[in-house]
Amino acid sequence: MKRLDAYWSDLNPLALLLTPLALVFCAVALVRRALYARRWLPAYRAPAPVVVVGNITVGGSGKTPLVIWLAGFLKALGWRPGIVSRGYGGRAAHWPQPVDPGSDPAEVGDEPVLIARRTGCPLWVGPDRPAAVRALLNASDCDLILSDDGLQHYALQRDLEIIVIDGARRFGNGLCLPAGPLREPKRRLRSTPLRLVKGLAGAGEWAMALGEIRVINLAHAANWRELCDFTGEQVHAVAGIADPKGFFDLLEGRGLKLFRHPFPDHHRFTRQEINPADELPVLMTEKDAVKCGAYLNARHWAVRVEAEPAPAFVEALTQHLRGLKNG
Numbered sequence: 001m002k003r004l005d006a007y008w009s010d011l012n013p014l015a016l017l018l019t020p021l022a023l024v025f026c027a028v029a030l031v032r033r034a035l036y037a038r039r040w041l042p043a044y045r046a047p048a049p050v051v052v053v054g055n056i057t058v059g060g061s062g063k064t065p066l067v068i069w070l071a072g073f074l075k076a077l078g079w080r081p082g083i084v085s086r087g088y089g090g091r092a093a094h095w096p097q098p099v100d101p102g103s104d105p106a107e108v109g110d111e112p113v114l115i116a117r118r119t120g121c122p123l124w125v126g127p128d129r130p131a132a133v134r135a136l137l138n139a140s141d142c143d144l145i146l147s148d149d150g151l152q153h154y155a156l157q158r159d160l161e162i163i164v165i166d167g168a169r170r171f172g173n174g175l176c177l178p179a180g181p182l183r184e185p186k187r188r189l190r191s192t193p194l195r196l197v198k199g200l201a202g203a204g205e206w207a208m209a210l211g212e213i214r215v216i217n218l219a220h221a222a223n224w225r226e227l228c229d230f231t232g233e234q235v236h237a238v239a240g241i242a243d244p245k246g247f248f249d250l251l252e253g254r255g256l257k258l259f260r261h262p263f264p265d266h267h268r269f270t271r272q273e274i275n276p277a278d279e280l281p282v283l284m285t286e287k288d289a290v291k292c293g294a295y296l297n298a299r300h301w302a303v304r305v306e307a308e309p310a311p312a313f314v315e316a317l318t319q320h321l322r323g324l325k326n327g
Contacts, residue, residue, distance in 0.1 A: 167199020
């Protein structure tokens, strides 16, 4: 049986059948945003600038690599960024929770652990974003808050928004949930000039390309290879992310021969799922790798993807950040 998101690419009979529900969802999203904009619903104003990275669609669009890039970029400009995230999939008994490189992904979510490992920034997670920000500010000396995937969390006021778009899937059939992939109507894009596309950019957008791609051995982190070193090899490709096909296409585009193993986003792997009976290498995303620590050996490799925003986007972002510092 197909998953519901398999029907979001076009105006098929099921999507049309669900359109009345999509219209209700769209109306609720618009009213909710308007209530926050008019201050009829309370929103927390942090004592430090808040930069939100998010999207208007369900599923991956490259936000995590961008947040990692942003953290390094902000540090280079002299900021002391701290990060808040939802902690999706985490089963912690209490929120908010701090995250460090050794945190358990089962407790705080896989993406936050990956971000903590890659950035070294103080990071707190929780479904209540204002509470996570307060905890972060109380526990660190950060002077800028980077909110991962927080575009629709209007209870946290923001000073700057960056909307990330998947250039391959774009906005699907253009309908809101559950008939399509949109969390908010497409007109929401007009609210920010900083729109970054993973892939080919359109009018009013900037492209985000993939920079250097390294493959890190998960038993010996000092052992790494370029992705092209695997060209022509037969490997197992494991992906428990929103868009496994995108990961597989990346590998095949570099000439790798794959046995594909797609899983749902945030999937919790078993030892058997990542250890096929043969001796072939197993390549996975970094996000998946953080969940598999107890099952890893020298045959397992994480594909590290670096975001590389267009120079014009970097220049525009720099100008906005200068405005925040001056303000």
